[in-house]
Amino acid sequence: MVAALELYLDPDATRRIRVLWDALEAEGVQSMRSLLEQRHRPHVSLAVAPRFDPEQVAAALRGTIVATPLRLDFQHAGQFVGRVLWLGPTVTPELLAHHRLVHDRLAAAGITLVEHYQPGRWVPHCTLSMRVPNVLMAAAVRRCLEVLPVAATVVGAALTDHARGIAHPLP
Numbered sequence: 001m002v003a004a005l006e007l008y009l010d011p012d013a014t015r016r017i018r019v020l021w022d023a024l025e026a027e028g029v030q031s032m033r034s035l036l037e038q039r040h041r042p043h044v045s046l047a048v049a050p051r052f053d054p055e056q057v058a059a060a061l062r063g064t065i066v067a068t069p070l071r072l073d074f075q076h077a078g079q080f081v082g083r084v085l086w087l088g089p090t091v092t093p094e095l096l097a098h099h100r101l102v103h104d105r106l107a108a109a110g111i112t113l114v115e116h117y118q119p120g121r122w123v124p125h126c127t128l129s130m131r132v133p134n135v136l137m138a139a140a141v142r143r144c145l146e147v148l149p150v151a152a153t154v155v156g157a158a159l160t161d162h163a164r165g166i167a168h169p170l171p
Contacts, residue, residue, distance in 0.1 A: 006160055018033065057168075083133070085132045091124060100119045
């Protein structure tokens with residue numbers, strides 16, 4: 001399991017993505033709702049590592065507003081290798097700058113991060129399912145297209161490691 005620095009979405013966007021999770025479940029696709037005892041909430045991860053020390057991360061980010069009220073406009077559905085389905089926001093200079101700021105602060109503190117979340121490699125996304133059966137992918141993508149676009153604003157942030165029971169809010 002991994003630890004992540006998650007950006008949380010406003011109530012309306014969160015509700016719309018949860019409704020999409022339910023629609024996917026009705027299609028036979030396990031969504032993020034049913035993973036890890038329903039501890040997931042719709043989010044965009046800024047940083048991922050095998051493990052985080054919450055105190056070390058908090059110290060590295062002291063003075064940084066991680067939950068800056070960024071506007072996210074989810075305009076497309078995507079798929080990563082391994083049957084991962086997600087919604088992607090339009091990439092903006094503000095989003096990329098915020099991502100780089102957070103990464104620079106963590107890197108300066110010597111915190112090791114997963115490579116594909118590094119600036120220049122990161123694909124901002126809100127994961128919908130980690131295990132879409134190949135025969136259901138087309139139906140799952142169709143469900144996504146039925147709800148897009150989704151406008152969202154970042155309203156919160158936390159350092160999470162669901163396997164270890166960590167959910168440490170960040171400013």
